[in-house]
Amino acid sequence: MRLSNSAFRRKLSLVAAAAFVGALASPSAFAADSAADASNARYLKDRADCEAGRTAEDRTTCLKEAGAAQEERKRHRLDNSGTPQQNAIERCNVLFAKDKVDCLARVQGPTSPNQSVTTSGSVAGGGVIKETTTTTPGAIIVVPLTPVPSATLPASAAAH
Secondary structure, three states: OOOOHHHHHHHHHHHHHHHHHHHHHHHHHHHHHHHHHHHHHHHHHHHHHHHHOOOOOOHHHHHHHHHHHHHHHHOOOOOOOOOHHHHHHHHHOOOOHHHHHHHHHHHHOOOOOOEEEEEEEEOOOOEEEEEEEEOOOOOOOOOOOOOOOHHHOOHHHHHO
């Protein structure tokens, strides 16, 4: 079957248009594929870490968390942007002013000479505990001590 010139041109233009659309779509398709590949690679690494015992969790919990993280990555709801310190500061920012000062001291270190922060525990041991101590000088109160006359004391106390 032989095509006329006009039919040949129409088919050729359709093939060219399809190739052009495919070329436009392919970068985003490649980007989606590479994002999916990166997500799968991360999941496989997380699973391998669980299987090898390179985490602080037991194997069952670790595998469950790896699967949950993979699902959140697929839904584009897993956000690991920012540093741990930035994330901690954001959590402090929602507190009342008095509590926020202590929280920020635990995250960033003491901000005044009357503050100290102590750290104990470990992640592997179940958690790191940071305690902030703020020393606040109080008003000096003088309580005069007056001698009590022995006549007002009980007989047993007066004898000693």
